[in-house]
Amino acid sequence: MLRILSWAKALFTVAVLGLAAPALAQSPQSAPQLALRNDGREFGFLWQAARFGDRTEPHAALIVPVRIEGAPKTLYMQFDLGAPSTVLMKDKLDSLTERLPGLAAGADGAVNRLVFSMGEVRAEAANVRVVQGGSSGGIAWDEPDRIDIIGTVGADLLRGRVLVIDYPRNRIFVGPAAPEGLVGAGQSIPFIFTPRGVILTGMVIDGEAKNIMLDTGSSAFALLTSHEDWLAKTNGGAGETSFPVNSWGRTLTAHVAPSGSVARFGDTTVPLGEVAYMEGVDAAQANAMRASGMGGMTGNKLFVDRILVLDAANATYAVVVPRP
Structure with a gap:
């Protein structure tokens, strides 16, 4: 479920939640922290296209290839600073846990620990929230070239760090x-x-x-x-x-x-x-x-x-x- 139309949602966020209000104008320390190893490096990203009526937008969403140990194919996560923290989509998580039972959500509905790699950058997220992923279905394990988006890398990647999004080179530096x-x-x-x-x-x-x-x-x-x-x-x-x-x-x-x-x-x-x-x-x-x-x-x-x-x-x- 790409969040390619989040600009429409954001208008409501600003209007209804008062995004620029002084009470919110602080670093969001309450969101979970994404721990990194091998930072000070860059990783690649891809563009996902989408159609809006008769209009095709080639840069509809920015997605990051990720590797999860034990998963036999490259998976993808949307890079979304509008999300406070990294999340997984339920339908994709269900496919993952068939092969990796340790990723199953706990009684609180969250994944206790998720470890994934973006290029040479290793990330570890705790208490990862699981959200409904619409009707996109599970992971196509038998289609290695299909792009399966399993969730979102959120603002926890930025918190306390520097991100350099080099759009022309399709690269993101974090350090x-x-x-x-x-x-x-x-x-x-x-x-x-x-x-x-x-x-x-x-x-x-x-x-x-x-x-x-x-x-x-x-x-x-x-x-x-x-x-x-x-x-x-x-x-x-x-x-x-x-x-x-x-x-x-x-x-x-x-x-x-x-x-x-x-x-x-x-x-x-x-x-x-x-x-x-x-x-x-x-x-x-x-x-x-x-x-x-x-x-x-x-x-x-x-x-x-x-x-x-x-x-x-x-x-x-x-x-x-x-x-x-």
Whole structure:
């Protein structure tokens, strides 16, 4: 179950839960910690495509190949900073426990210990939550090339560490500090690490500084914003396309249009390309989002030709242009 439509859910998260409220603007220490060995290294990721109406999005989800000792094939987990911690999907776990009984969930519904490898990085998670995985079924053990997504690597990978998401190279570095020389003087910008996600501060669009929610479980659009902001950034919606999306059982309509606006992160600029808004969100929720000070939400798509550095130890981030 890919969370490719989580940008729609995130709008409700911001509006209903008050994501930017000061009470949540702290490191989420209550979530389980993901222990790592051999960090200071990088591992690869793949893009998963998806269709939205007549539109194909090649970067719909970012998935990480993982190996579990005793499992005869490579499995995959979605990389999703919108999830507080690593989780497994029940249907895939049921397939795993047929071969690896030690992974069975306990009486509390959680897996006591999960050990997996992402490239050379070895991860160990405790008390892993198990969620329903929709109707995707079990693992196709007899199809070694099929991509079976067993769960999510969440924000516990970032907590207390530095992540470098090199989108052009399809690589993620994780370690105690960023590689030397990657982030220049004055490039770092504060971010807020909350129990519900990462908020990037200081993103400037059309001369206006905004706080934007970052969700790596989402790749559909470069910027999801309000209707009013969408009109302003798309020349009144010129060239608009729209299609229905399902957000946790509720049907919304996504409206997308080209935009000439440019986002600036310190000295680095990134063209938005297009901007989206959701029709079907009630006025009270939209007003609550505006009152929270949030300027919208972004995902992987905005950064596909950039490098995103997230330093949770120092609560700063940077957007870096790859070197030739």
